[in-house]
Amino acid sequence: MGMQQSQTAQIGFCCLVFCLLGCEPRSQSPLSLSSPSPLIPTPDSMSSSPHARLNLSLEPIAAAFYELRWNTQPEAYNYRLWLDDKPFKDNLVLPREVLDLTGYALGSHTLKLESINASKQVTAVGELAFEIQASMPSPTAYPTPSSHPNAYRPVLLPTPTPRPQVSPTPVVVVLPSPYQTPACDLAYYCDFERTTFNGKVFDDNYLPLKGVTVIAKSLSSNVPFNAETVTTDGTYTFNRAPSGVQVEITASKAGFATRKRVEVLRSNKQGDPNANRFDFGTDGGAATFSAVYNALSDKPEVVMVTPARNGSGVAFNTSFVLKFSEPMVKQTVENSLMISAFNRRKITVDADNRRVAGGTDTVIGNGTIFTNFLPGNSTPIWDATAFESSWNSDATEITLRFKEGKNLPSDRDSNLVPDYNVSFHGLDINKRFIQDASGVIRNDKFFKLTDGDFEESYKFSIKSDEVKPTLTQMTPDPQSPHGGGFILHYSEPMILETLGVNIAGGMSDTPTAFIHAPAGYPGAVYSTAAKAAENYHLLVKDALGQTRFEGSWAQLGGRVEYLSRDASRKSVRLTLPPFAGTATDPDVQTRLTQLLSRGHTLSEGVVPSLFEIGERLTFRVEAGVMDPAGNTVDSARNNVGLTLNG
């Protein structure tokens, strides 16, 4: 009885406000979507109709976006929304809707919502008056009362002239209104219409799959619903499920990939058997009730990855994690894994590349994710042998950490950093498959990382490397003691020997590229070990501090190579070749002069000892030498020294 009185009072007030709004001239502002017709209540919202209330509320979300909420009607087939008496949105299903009020005129507006039942009758209405205000109102924006012909509610009226200062982000103020009634009681709010839904589960051979556990769960906290069933002939059915809210349906079976879909159930008054049909996969025919890729597959697949699919800003020494849908034969994963660069890049250390006729790019690729793993569309960089691999206890997840001396080639210039993909397109064409613990093989479409279709690979991008290398230490080469050779240690790997290309300073191999080379580039014509020796300046002083030699390692006839036995690739080896009595090279002549001035005995084919116990040797690397990312050596930390002792 009390409710009936309240409703009557409310609707009476409604009409009054409708009349006030409807009798006033509409805004002529160019910002306004003005309606030329006065707002005339429809019969459904008239006081004669004992409609239920929809209790509208409007909440800001962002900028001019607002969420309209109402209380769900048990009879509702859908909802229809009016703005300022014009049809605004139709076929709304959820008891909420996002409204974009961008561009609507400042001033008063009304929203009206109708609940429509299956017979297309209005069963409930809600009204809400609100006002759009500029977020920084101008004092001139409002008309004075005398300028307006209607003095009833001057503050609420839109100005008849265009406003000079309208904020791009209007603020909505919901007017205190009798339309807003206190929240309904919980029982009323939560009484959703119940309906039935069903579906079929197929495997990826298009056959119905038995023994699949199907779990349905409401995603609305207002409307709890949890149910579970197991398919016998590939079909499932749930009764008394709530319509109009999101329901998550999960289908799983041991050894098979789990699939999930989220649906809003229709109330289905007509009893259409396919109104709420949600299949997983298809019978091979039309994909009416499910996409083909939603079938449950016995083949293993990758379901989660690190770095993330399409991830950016990834570290160039990132670890990789691949999670599979089921336990795996580990070796098949490690045999076929491949990390490739897949877009064209001529990186800094490879500028003016002469290694290849025409000066091609350092890494190649077509950049297209669908085919970027294929030969010619990518450059192989690392396979699993570049990593320390570890598996979780049930062999569903592998973690790969880079071994020392290996990382993803980057660049100091962010525009030149290659992008990478992960695929199972290993170099060995006989090992391009993965196998689950029960022996089922997958040899294509390995990745299911989205709600959409499978993919052959996934991609990510890495950070630029702007850290300069430094010289950290110098040691005698134990394989050629006392002046035959030294090892200089850098702060980071100075060559990346990837599967596709060796990446290091000097690799472009032009006649002048050697100035960037920490050591001779493998196979170089110009950036040789002898030319790299020009990049190492040596100062020798005796125990009394007298300079005995100052010049480049090249002047002593020396060479510089990457130290092959050092997996970290952080060190280079400075060597002297055996004495050749017939040498005519002027640098070697210089060296001979040095040696002879010290009274050394020279023997054909023997590496002479060039330095003496007690001498202090200091090497400085020249400024042009680069790390694989093209950073030149830090000039503050570019030299190392050693005093020779017995």
Ligand SMILES: [Ca+2]
């Ligand atoms: Ca399986």
Ligand SMILES: [Ca+2]
């Ligand atoms: Ca670096």
